[in-house]
Amino acid sequence: MRVAVTGAGGMIGRKLVERIAREGVAGRAVERLVLHDVAAPPGPPGAAALGGDLGADAGRLAEERPDVLFHLAAVVSGEAEADLDKGYRVNLDGLRALVDALRARDCRPRLVFASSGAVFGGPFPPVVPDDFPPRPLTSYGAQKLMGEVLLDDLSRRGLLDAVSLRLPTICVRPGLPNRAASGFFSGIVREPLAGRPAVLPVPREVVHTMASPRAAVGFFLHAAALDTGPMGARRAVTLPGVAVSVAEEIEALRRLAGERAVALIEERPDPAVWAIVRTWAERFEARAARDMGFVAEDSFEAILRAHVEDELGGGVPA
């Protein structure tokens, strides 16, 4: 099997690549693995790494004739809101360039697209059902929705075979903060666990649906192996996650690492972050995704445990 990954240098991309190297894709061995990001990303021995602008490199990726293409490259929500042109250029035009390059070579891969729950905008019901109309209230959400619509159309025409994953917020994100407006959901846990201060820019009552990086990698691999026949021309899947409040996150942190860790969280309201976060749904029903076999954690404790196991060597620093 031939596999390509865009955004392969990002947090989820790196973890996905590691797991592909260990387990293959859809139960098959990977003979060719091509990774792309703005700078050539690290990868396992034998993988090809390309670095550059996705629009310019789309042809090189298509020439690899991937059977499965994981398209994770994106400008994240905070940056897409701050830099309108960059958001459309990467999140929409990048995808257009990719699918055009594939079509030009008559290459019709399974394309797993990193979409987002941000395709939805409020006002929301308490639990957002699968058929809730996507009407985004951020540029990031708009760009992801346009991508979904494009991929549905091309899938309907048999020009590729897409699955668009409406990801919940991924938490706990390891590594440095990025410009995703949702970053603090991870930061208020990750930073105190490392003995560093963290900022909470929204009220503690905020409820949000999350899944671990490990679950996210599982979503991508499950989508790569999915029978898309029953989906027809509707390839977007709203994924499951666990809905937790910021207060519940903080309590879980307290149980794991004590009062000293919690004391490192500083509440400092940020209107720019709040303006984005308040447009997001709290809970998703995600019934179709669960029926299709997509699995996420069922508690914030499980998310924390995944973080401790995958990032902290199984233990919490004293």
Add this chain to the structure above:
Amino acid sequence: MRVAVTGAGGMIGRKLVERIAREGVAGRAVERLVLHDVAAPPGPPGAAALGGDLGADAGRLAEERPDVLFHLAAVVSGEAEADLDKGYRVNLDGLRALVDALRARDCRPRLVFASSGAVFGGPFPPVVPDDFPPRPLTSYGAQKLMGEVLLDDLSRRGLLDAVSLRLPTICVRPGLPNRAASGFFSGIVREPLAGRPAVLPVPREVVHTMASPRAAVGFFLHAAALDTGPMGARRAVTLPGVAVSVAEEIEALRRLAGERAVALIEERPDPAVWAIVRTWAERFEARAARDMGFVAEDSFEAILRAHVEDELGGGVPA
């Protein structure tokens, strides 16, 4: 007031331009009227006419700094399905070029976008409510939906002030048939009234929502004058029309022009047309649009009457 019209050489475009020349826009006189189409379209004295590719001409249009921009230029449904690249180039990239050119000049007009009921795809409830999720099943519908999402985003950001009109099928279309898959709804009336044969490519039981060209021009002018404040960031409006079956159309034709006219209709099923038409809704609730003051005909007789008055000099040829 400065006004620009793209697709000004098309059927609705020409009628819109005529009425703008007579009545102005939003109760104001028009000092500058700029018309665009692939070939420089005819217009009233004093109007400027540009002909060319919309992508290349977007800058020239934006330099006119329109207060109101009617964006009607489009590749129609049948052609967008037959020629994928042309559909995306005109229907999506053309709009992108236009809004980018406006942004580059900090010009923030009321932009009235000709969208379509084709943004919806089935299965449908008997009456499609305003909040029905748009999930198109044609490339035309996909391109129009992507345009709506883009315009909602830019309107939310205050970069322009859009209204996207989800038009019903316009009937009776005068002039030559175009490549819209819905063309036969007009053809089976227009052609027999002119003593010419017509082809019916779908079953008589097909029900479809229609409005006259006169009503369509009314929609555009109403949208130009609309207070968009209450719409917030959701600028797409599903417009009203009258739901009639093909059989009812034929009966109305019989009452107006007799058996001889009806005998000119030949039933010749066309799988390509049927494949598109069957993806369309039968009836739209269009409650929000009615509340906003958008008005269409309430019977097919009224649509026929508009055709006879506007196209046939008020009488039916013997």
